[in-house]
Amino acid sequence: MPLLHRALALLALIFLGALGSAHAGVANAPAANLQITLITYGPGDTYWERFGHIAIEVKDVVDGEAVSFNYGVFDFDQRGFLLNFARGRMHYLMDAAPTALDEGYYVQAGRSITRQRLAFTPEQAAALREFLLWNLRPGNARYDYDYYADNCSTRVRDALDKALGGVLRAELGHTPAEMTYRQQTDRLMSAQPWLMLLMDLGLGPYADQPLTAWQESFLPMVLQRDLRQVRVVDDQGHSHPLVVAEHVVSPNRLDPPPARAPDLRGPLALAGALIALALLGMRRTMPLAFAVVGTLYLLAAGLVGLLMLALWTLTTHHSAWANANLLLFNPLALALIPALWRARRGDSTPRWVDGCLLAQLCAGLVAVLLHALPGLVQQNQPWLLFALPVWLALAFTLRHMRAPAPH
Structure with missing residues (x-):
C-alpha cells in the first residue's frame, strides 16, 4: 500500500513491539483460536493502484485481535528511489497493521473490500502465523519487487501455498490463465489511455507468453477468484472448498476496469x-x-x-x-x-x-x-x-x- 507509507511503517514498528509482549492475541494465541482470511481490495484511481491490493488477516477469535499482513509498502522518499525505479530495482516492504485501520483507508478511498475466510487447519494457521511474523522482522521485510513475478499478490499467494503444503501451486499451476500479462495490463490501465499505450508499446514478448492461473494470480482480483475453485483436505481426510465464506465488506464506488482488454x-x-x-x-x-x-x-x-x-x-x-x-x-x-x-x-x-x-x-x-x-x-x-x-x-x-x- 503506497499511500501513508511513513505512518504505516511507524505503526508496523509499534505493532511489532506489541507482538513481542506477553498479552493474549495473534502472536501467542493457541493454534485452535486462529482464523485466516484473505482480504482483497479493488483497483484505485491512481495508476499505481490500478492492479488492486491484497492482504492476509490473522485473527484470534477468542481475544478478537485481527491483524492484516501485506507486501505492498514502498517509500517515495527512500534514497535513490527514482533511480532504482528507472533501473527496475524497486525495494518493497512487508507491513502489518490492525485490520480495521487498513480497511478504513480503503473504505474512504471508495475501493471495494472483499473478505474470504479460508479453511486452514489449526496447524496450518499456526505455521502461516509464524512465517508471517518471521517475515515481518526488519531484516526479512524488504524484498525486490517485480510487477508480474514478485509483487504484493504473489507474496501473499506464496505464503498461503507454503502453509497449505503446496496445494495452490498444484491446482493453479496446471490451469490455463484467461489472459496474458499484456492483456491484463491493458485492461487495468485503460482508464489512463496514454499510459496504457506507453506501457503496451514498451512491453516485449515476455508479456505475451501463455500463463497458468498460478502466474496470473499476480493480480489480487484473479487470486481471489481462483481460490474459489481450490479444494483442500482436512485432518479427517475430507475434501472441501478452501474458501469457507465470502462477503463484500465495502462495495466499489469507483469506475471498475473493463472485463476484457481493449482492442488497440x-x-x-x-x-x-x-x-x-x-x-x-x-x-x-x-x-x-x-x-x-x-x-x-x-x-x-x-x-x-x-x-x-x-x-x-x-x-x-x-x-x-x-x-x-x-x-x-x-x-x-x-x-x-x-x-x-x-x-x-x-x-x-x-x-x-x-x-x-x-x-x-x-x-x-x-x-x-x-x-x-x-x-x-x-x-x-x-x-x-x-x-x-x-x-x-x-x-x-x-x-x-x-x-x-x-x-
Whole structure:
C-alpha cells in the first residue's frame, strides 16, 4: 500500500513491539483460536493502484485481535528511489497493521473490500502465523519487487501455498490463465489511455507468453477468484472448498476496469493511416506543415526507441527486453529529421538518407515476418498497423518531394 507509507511503517514498528509482549492475541494465541482470511481490495484511481491490493488477516477469535499482513509498502522518499525505479530495482516492504485501520483507508478511498475466510487447519494457521511474523522482522521485510513475478499478490499467494503444503501451486499451476500479462495490463490501465499505450508499446514478448492461473494470480482480483475453485483436505481426510465464506465488506464506488482488454488495432491503424495521409497530402501544398508533422513523428519514434533500447540493455525490467517494436521505433529515425527540412526546401537529399530509409523499411518487414513466425510471438499488431503506413509515406515523400520553399 503506497499511500501513508511513513505512518504505516511507524505503526508496523509499534505493532511489532506489541507482538513481542506477553498479552493474549495473534502472536501467542493457541493454534485452535486462529482464523485466516484473505482480504482483497479493488483497483484505485491512481495508476499505481490500478492492479488492486491484497492482504492476509490473522485473527484470534477468542481475544478478537485481527491483524492484516501485506507486501505492498514502498517509500517515495527512500534514497535513490527514482533511480532504482528507472533501473527496475524497486525495494518493497512487508507491513502489518490492525485490520480495521487498513480497511478504513480503503473504505474512504471508495475501493471495494472483499473478505474470504479460508479453511486452514489449526496447524496450518499456526505455521502461516509464524512465517508471517518471521517475515515481518526488519531484516526479512524488504524484498525486490517485480510487477508480474514478485509483487504484493504473489507474496501473499506464496505464503498461503507454503502453509497449505503446496496445494495452490498444484491446482493453479496446471490451469490455463484467461489472459496474458499484456492483456491484463491493458485492461487495468485503460482508464489512463496514454499510459496504457506507453506501457503496451514498451512491453516485449515476455508479456505475451501463455500463463497458468498460478502466474496470473499476480493480480489480487484473479487470486481471489481462483481460490474459489481450490479444494483442500482436512485432518479427517475430507475434501472441501478452501474458501469457507465470502462477503463484500465495502462495495466499489469507483469506475471498475473493463472485463476484457481493449482492442488497440483499429484505433492505432486509423491513427497511422491519418498521419500517413497527412504527410502525403501536405508534401507539395504545405511543405512547412509536412516538415513539422514529419519531425514530430521522427522525434517521437527516435526517443521512444532510445527508451526501449535502454530498458533492454540497462535495466532489469525483463518484461521490456527484446522488444520487437524497436524495429519500428528506433534511434535511426532521429537521423532523418534534417532530410525532412531539406525536402521542404526542395533540396536533394544525401545518398545516405536512401540507405536509412531502406534500412527502416527492411526493419519493418522483419517485424512483420517475426510476427508471422510460429511459437512465442510478441502481440504488437497494433503498432505494426500504426507505424508501417507512416514509414511508407515518409519514404515516398522523401524520395519524390522536390518542391521549392514558400516565399
